Amino acid sequence: MNHASMIRLGLLSLIACTAFASASAMATDTTVPGHPRVNEVNQRIDNQQARTAKGVANGTITPQQAANDERRAANIAQRESAAEAKHNGHLTKGETRRLNRAENRNSRVIHRQRH
Numbered sequence: 001m002n003h004a005s006m007i008r009l010g011l012l013s014l015i016a017c018t019a020f021a022s023a024s025a026m027a028t029d030t031t032v033p034g035h036p037r038v039n040e041v042n043q044r045i046d047n048q049q050a051r052t053a054k055g056v057a058n059g060t061i062t063p064q065q066a067a068n069d070e071r072r073a074a075n076i077a078q079r080e081s082a083a084e085a086k087h088n089g090h091l092t093k094g095e096t097r098r099l100n101r102a103e104n105r106n107s108r109v110i111h112r113q114r115h
Contacts, residue, residue, distance in 0.1 A: 037091040041080050044103045045073050051110050060114045069113075072106045 052069045055061030061069070076099060083095040091099070 035090060037093075037096045038080070038084065038089075041076070041091065041096065041099050041103070044100075044107075045077055048103065048106055048110060049073055051114070055110070055114045061110075065113050069106065069110060072102075072109070076102050076106065 048069070052061060052066050056063065056066045079102070080091070080099055083091055083099070087095075
């Protein structure tokens with residue numbers, strides 16, 4: 001097996017693991033009672049991961065694009081956690097607005113990849 005084939009196989013396994021993880025995440029309840037802004041951000045991240053997984057499954061998104069989408073989603077989730085830590089588990093309106101803008105950009109990228 002040459003180097004390029006090994007890289008492709010590694011990327012495909014990464015995508016398969018990502019798709020499985022996002023499917024598992026969707027199966028669990030990610031809502032946090034009393035935190036509607038947190039729930040909104042979490043739901044959008046879950047939806048975008050599902051859209052990416054569907055794109056990989058039907059071949060419209062490449063493994064590299066899916067890895068980039070996952071990296072952006074992880075960045076948004078990390079920023080959300082940091083913002084929550086500052087405010088005792090809550091998100092301010094400004095922080096929610098910034099996270100939504102980042103999610104909007106990510107959503108547009110996913111849309112362009114799938115069409």
